[in-house]
Amino acid sequence: MHHVTLDTWSRLSSPLHRLDARAKIVAAAAILLSLVVTERSYAVLLPAYGVLITAAALVGRLPPAGLLARAALVLPFVGSVAALNLWGGDATRAASVVGKSFLSASTVLVLLGTTPLHALLRGLESLGAPRFFLMVAQFLYRYLFVLSEQAQHMLQARRCRAPLPHRGSLAGSAAGVVAVLFARSYGRAERIHQAMLARGFRGHFVLLAPTALGRRDFVFLAATAAALGSIHLLLWNL
Amino acid sequence: MEPLIRVTNLRHRYDDGTQALDGVDFVLYPRETVALFGPNGSGKTTFLLHLVGLLEGEGGVEVCGLPLGKKNYSRIRQKVGILFQDSDDQLFMPTVFDDVAFGPLNLGLERKEVEHRVRQCLRLVQMEEAAARAPYHLSAGEKRRVALAGVLAMEPEILILDEPVTFLDPPGRAALLEILHKLPQAKIIVSHDIDLARELATRAVFLQHGRIAGAGSVEEMVVRFEWESRAVTR
Numbered sequence: 327m328h329h330v331t332l333d334t335w336s337r338l339s340s341p342l343h344r345l346d347a348r349a350k351i352v353a354a355a356a357i358l359l360s361l362v363v364t365e366r367s368y369a370v371l372l373p374a375y376g377v378l379i380t381a382a383a384l385v386g387r388l389p390p391a392g393l394l395a396r397a398a399l400v401l402p403f404v405g406s407v408a409a410l411n412l413w414g415g416d417a418t419r420a421a422s423v424v425g426k427s428f429l430s431a432s433t434v435l436v437l438l439g440t441t442p443l444h445a446l447l448r449g450l451e452s453l454g455a456p457r458f459f460l461m462v463a464q465f466l467y468r469y470l471f472v473l474s475e476q477a478q479h480m481l482q483a484r485r486c487r488a489p490l491p492h493r494g495s496l497a498g499s500a501a502g503v504v505a506v507l508f509a510r511s512y513g514r515a516e517r518i519h520q521a522m523l524a525r526g527f528r529g530h531f532v533l534l535a536p537t538a539l540g541r542r543d544f545v546f547l548a549a550t551a552a553a554l555g556s557i558h559l560l561l562w563n564l
Numbered sequence: 565m566e567p568l569i570r571v572t573n574l575r576h577r578y579d580d581g582t583q584a585l586d587g588v589d590f591v592l593y594p595r596e597t598v599a600l601f602g603p604n605g606s607g608k609t610t611f612l613l614h615l616v617g618l619l620e621g622e623g624g625v626e627v628c629g630l631p632l633g634k635k636n637y638s639r640i641r642q643k644v645g646i647l648f649q650d651s652d653d654q655l656f657m658p659t660v661f662d663d664v665a666f667g668p669l670n671l672g673l674e675r676k677e678v679e680h681r682v683r684q685c686l687r688l689v690q691m692e693e694a695a696a697r698a699p700y701h702l703s704a705g706e707k708r709r710v711a712l713a714g715v716l717a718m719e720p721e722i723l724i725l726d727e728p729v730t731f732l733d734p735p736g737r738a739a740l741l742e743i744l745h746k747l748p749q750a751k752i753i754v755s756h757d758i759d760l761a762r763e764l765a766t767r768a769v770f771l772q773h774g775r776i777a778g779a780g781s782v783e784e785m786v787v788r789f790e791w792e793s794r795a796v797t798r
Contacts, residue, residue, distance in 0.1 A: 533669065
């Protein structure tokens with residue numbers, strides 16, 4: 327079975343991985359907010375944010391090249407906005423759009439790469455995110471692997487029986503794969519529901535209450551606040 | 565001795581008109597293990613789903629003296645644990661711990677008791693170290709054992725195992741069999757695996773065309789219905 331890279335990263339071991347998800351979510355949200363409200367002196371401030379996020383990535387033992395490559399995926403999307411700014415003669419704003427987007431993506435990637443999805447969703451829930459939405463996300467993620475494995479098996483079976491398919495048959499069989507996957511997903515959803523009912527499910531999820539934040543979580547939050555405060559102090563003095 | 569399960573003239577017809585069960589009579593006594601044989605489509609899984617109220621048909625089903633009905637569903641589902649054929653259907657929570665805790669939490673147990681049961685059941689199936697892992701990272705054998713832990717965490721009196729060793733490699737099969745041997749609960753095992761039935765079952769029942777076509781020892785059923793040779797030639 328293939329696993330997504332972020333999932334693999336999130337199972338590494340580091341001081342950042344061991345922190346409570348809530349502390350990391352709050353810290354990431356603070357960095358994103360701080361980035362959004364930064365409006366001038368980009369040449370100094372964006373590298374400062376870069377140092378902060380790089381430090382977090384290093385502490386989290388995330389591979390720098392992989393992280394940068396994935397964060398760079400946002401660049402084609404923000405490139406058009408930056409190009410418009412350049413066209414309008416505002417090179418500073420163009421650089422800020424690119425820089426802020428790249429740093430925001432890096433921040434989110436560090437959060438996702440150091441927090442398993444279940445911990446992240448649980449953290450979001452205890453911070454007030456709607457449970458229904460999180461449950462849908464959780465089920466989607468859980469069964470995405472099963473569905474992708476089924477799709478891979480069907481595609482392999484198709485390749486075995488049609489080693490050199492022409493374009494028309496490819497489209498036809500792809501449509502067939504999608505239809506079969508949909509029907510199978512529907513059947514699986516019914517069976518999952520039966521399995522839930524068999525273990526006493528009565529329409530709402532009962533979860534264990536989250537444990538309290540530890541001292542290291544508070545130290546981490548304080549360090550993040552101090553770093554962001556320093557950056558804004560630098561901004562004040564520029 | 566009072567039976568744990570008593571089924572009388574159970575009938576079930578699916579919406580497409582298929583008569584899946586056509587008058588099934590069945591009893592299960594404490595501490596016995598019954599192997600349920602039958603060809604594909606004979607109604608085995610349909611029958612099992614009736615025992616926990618996941619399907620409703622005509623006829624009588626009584627579990628631990630409780631007639632099957634909406635008002636008794638939660639008590640009956642606590643008494644009857646069902647291990648489904650495909651573990652991926654059963655392991656829907658994000659971590660092994662959460663999955664095993666799902667049943668006890670639905671029973672309204674306190675945190676300490678839930679954690680105790682989860683640890684105990686994971687230890688029983690030798691999966692204690694996998695508590696923080698995601699179910700999709702487990703092998704087929706590990707998934708099956710975790711699914712069993714989730715069922716055992718409800719502390720059921722009866723275990724229903726639907727094809728428990730399908731897709732398992734020999735070590736996975738051996739590990740599961742060792743665990744099943746230790747469990748004191750009465751069991752109904754649906755399987756095409758005759759060796760599994762020989763190892764675990766105290767008697768066997770043969771279901772065909774939605775009816776009990778025969779009951780007796782495993783060997784009697786295998787010989788009478790030519791089950792071993794038919795299994796080979798099919």
